[in-house]
Amino acid sequence: MPCGDFTTDKEATKLASDWQYKGFRVKTCGSSQRFIFNAINQICLKGDYYMCGIVGYIGDEQSAPILMEGLQKLEYRGYDSAGVAIYSGSGITVRKFKGRLAVLEEHLNNHRITGTLGVGHTRWATHGEPNDINAHPHSSSGGSIAVVHNGIIENYMKLKEWLNSLGTEFKTETDTEVIAHLVEYYYEGNLIEAVQKAIHRMEGAYAIGVICKDHPDTLVAVRKDSPLVVGIGQGENFIASDIPALLKYTRDVYFLEDGEMAVLTKDHIDILDELGMPVERNVFKVTWDLESAEKGGYEHFMLKEMHEQPKAVRDTLMPRLDDNNRIVLDELSLTPDQLQAFNKIVIIACGTAWHAGLVGKTAIEKFARIPVEVEIASEFRYRDPFVDEKTLLIAVSQSGETADTLAALREAKSKGAHIMTVTNVVGSRISREAQDVFYTWAGPEIAVASTKAYITQVVALYLLGLSMAELKGLMKASDVEAVVQELKELPNKIQQILEHQEKIQELANKQIHQQHAFYIGRGLDDYTAREGSLKLKEISYVHSEAIAAGELKHGTIALLEQGTLVVAMATQEYLYDKMLSNMKEVKARGAYVVAVTKKSLEEEVNQSADIVLSIPDTLDILTPVLSVVPLQLFAYYMAVARGADVDKPKNLAKSVTVE
């Protein structure tokens, strides 16, 4: 197990109570140890999914290299600029640059800054373009205070106007700069008081690190709705957005609760509540190692995560089956009566999770015969949706932090819907606001492009659909069991596809020149096509479009030229003839056709395609779990062949916490 070395129930129980203490809902899943493995793995990384990363150091060592190492461990969060502020004897020196950390590192190698107190930041631009000036840290007018911030100050315009009226000049377009000026405004010799007064004026989400030239022995940090961990060292202390940034130096951490402040000196840490009163906090010992958040020998996180898919499916599925293969979802509170009362289900999600929702719609409608609508979360709440207490709303979100999904969930909640979430991150905001939580046990997903989380979301929706069908008396136990048997085969079948990845790599190497790609499919294959197309465009930057194969002739077919790449999904037996015709149509117009089909259909499909990628046979309804794998691999190898930054595609973030 990559995360943690607790192997006894006693240890697991203790950890569970630690998490409960921190306000997380702790439910056992299978056995308590299993739960804890997953929970630790995920909660410890739960902050990861906010964009921007902050680190801070106070001690006797040179802070610059420690800050840089910490920032490197936070790189996966997505960023477009980076900087550090270091107390260097006479004052605070700030260095910040647009681009990758390497730019900042090179500068620091050539222009050393000495100093043992500092803060660092990786920025994912929200307010103001990514450039050197808008990069963090931000300084007060006199440069005596420097601030790093992760989150959004929602009332920054008001604060800016007010500070402007007092004569403060702003150098950047960021919301964060107001924090530096606010602290300066309130500073009368006591940094802690100044930060306390400043945060009382701030609305929104923030984790901040503040240093001041008059207090070279103090680092102040506060968090509200953005993650922050305090690392406890020997003669040195740290702050970071996430544990991996600290693990080289310490395994002892404090988690701050919303509104709390940490005041760090090199030998001491005080935690204060919103009223400035001291808070007692237990030290949390991190028991997992960096491996679970590192690549473990794989070239990229995405490749590692694709290879973890068999395990992720197993981990999501098996704890929900009893010895007789019956589905047991005892983590859900829904009663059969409640379920009977719903007249529809609405699934809301963004990006890849939305594609999982589309597959889920087909499965739930087929199994449980309840109408399901699937909505893009960012659209949902702006159209005054038909949602009431007879609606079951399922928010699907890997991170559980996506702002649009959260906003849509709240909209549905305000209209009386029962809120369930399918999420991968224990204790995430969406999980805390939902009435029922179905955790996917995919483990931490670091690559921006989601793979293993997607597959487990699909599996989770199958389980929900099947269990609803049984509760409603629509499927006999034996019929459910037959599907469950097939579900249990999926991990091995995914493994078989992964074992043939070289063929897909070769294909990608030959298609490297493509500027455009089209993905076509019908029924469930249409949804998988959309997911495959999204994967390709987000990581390889090849323009890609997915269209229902039947729609092709209504416009898109006009774009086909000799050699145009068309990925045709043909896994659904009842749509297979129609799909073959579509493949012939595109081939007749010069397309290079890559077909994805089931082993049993391979020979026939081969006649209408240039190359066939086959997947093991399974029930049609379950094929999306398999057929997406060759598409993930193809996107991955295209991105590698084109020299793209696979795990951190440009302009994208793992979780989008702005609407």
Ligand code: G6P
């Ligand atoms: C971002 C990520 C996608 C993800 C989407 C929804 O765009 O890059 O991979 O599918 O957010 O994220 P969620 O965490 O809500 O599933």
